Amino acid sequence: MFAILALLVGIALGIWLEPSLPPGLTTYLPIMIVAALDALFGALRAWFDGTFSDRVFAVSFFSNVLIAALIVFIGDQIGVGSQLSTAVVVVFGIRIFTNAAAIRRAVFHA
Amino acid sequence: MPDPTERPARHAAEDETAAPATPPGRSLRDLGRALLRPSASHILLAAVLLVFGVGVGTQLTTKAADDPYATARRADLIQLLDTATTETSRLEAEIAQLKTTRDKLQSGVDGAKVAQAEAQNRLDNLAILNGTVGATGPGIRVVVYDPGQKVSASTLLDAVEEFRDAGAEVIEINDSIRVVASTWFAGANGSVVADRTAITWPMVIDVIGEGHALEEAARFRGGLVSQVQQLGGSVTITQETSVRITAVRSLPQNQYARPA
Incomplete structure (x- = not known):
């Protein structure tokens, strides 16, 4: 209950407060969100498998986000930023679908 | 790249003994029940989700601001700028050309007006001289x-x-x-x-x-x-x-x- 409330409150805060993002960070936020989504789906899958741990989830969430941002940042430094961000989105997209498939199997047994 | 599906499996295996024993293979009903029943682990979960929510909200407002250039990359921006500059110089040349044409036409109109006033003046003089109009x-x-x-x-x-x-x-x-x-x-x-x-x-x-x-x-x-x-x-x-x-x-x- 807290978790879903916190999610909604967070979205509301982000929309209402309109935190001004540093201009350098605007290209990374979408990538970070995709990475976070992957962590969320991974956590959900782990929970259905019975192997969920909130500590592991928190650590994996932040490390996922940071590493994704780091990869794109390095890509930007060496001039392949847009390609690498595409690559990150593709990889995370595949992983999200894989996790979603596992969750579907756990929920619907199909 | 960390793997939230693999690594929790190992860690959770250790933590699972401390956590209330739940058999693997839970259902959607179990998820709802777990979410409804507050527990200590929910606080950490809530904190992480709050951060995630703020990020999503920020990104939504950034998108809603309808500024496609805010998130564009430098190379793309340079290309856009180049295109805009070329277009600007082309339009400026067009403006200069049209202004020249306008000035030409303007002076032509002025010349015609002067000539017409002159002609009217002569016409009035001649009309009075010839007695064709009252005076x-x-x-x-x-x-x-x-x-x-x-x-x-x-x-x-x-x-x-x-x-x-x-x-x-x-x-x-x-x-x-x-x-x-x-x-x-x-x-x-x-x-x-x-x-x-x-x-x-x-x-x-x-x-x-x-x-x-x-x-x-x-x-x-x-x-x-x-x-x-x-x-x-x-x-x-x-x-x-x-x-x-x-x-x-x-x-x-x-x-x-x-x-x-």
Whole structure:
């Protein structure tokens, strides 16, 4: 209950407060969100498998986000930023679908 | 890249003993029940999800701000800028060209206006000179009383010439005869005819011009006044600020002469 409330409150805060993002960070936020989504789906899958741990989830969430941002940042430094961000989105997209498939199997047994 | 599906599996295996024992393979109902029942682990979960929510909300507002360039990359922006610069210079060249055309047309219109004003001026002058339009202006009104009807055509012609010398611009006799360049005077036995029209007495001459000079042109020794007085008549002259002349002539059609 807290978790879903916190999610909604967070979205509301982000929309209402309109935190001004540093201009350098605007290209990374979408990538970070995709990475976070992957962590969320991974956590959900782990929970259905019975192997969920909130500590592991928190650590994996932040490390996922940071590493994704780091990869794109390095890509930007060496001039392949847009390609690498595409690559990150593709990889995370595949992983999200894989996790979603596992969750579907756990929920619907199909 | 961390793997939230693999790594929790190892860690959770250790933690699972401390956590309430739940058999692997939970259902959606278990998830709802777990979410509804508050527990300590939910606080950490909530904190992480709050961060995630703020990120999503921020990104949503950034997108909603409808500024596609805020998230664009430098190379793309440079390309966009190049395109915009090229377009700008092209449009500026077009503006300069159109301005030149406009100025040309403008000066043409101005020239045409000046020419038209000039032509209108000449037209007005010629119309007054030819007597094809009415005229108004300061001048004098001369009334000649001649009970013996002895005033001759030549006296009248002399008077008209004297008025012209004094700067008369428009001359009219008896409110009906407009005196122009081709006007002629003739007469015999006490009747005077001007332009086929017999002059009735007393004769009224309206003249537009400088009033004082015109009056002097009639009053000088040997002029109209003294001549008429010698013949037994009398003349009254009044200077007026506005003499209105309405008699007009139709424009004669030149049969032979053409503009050269």
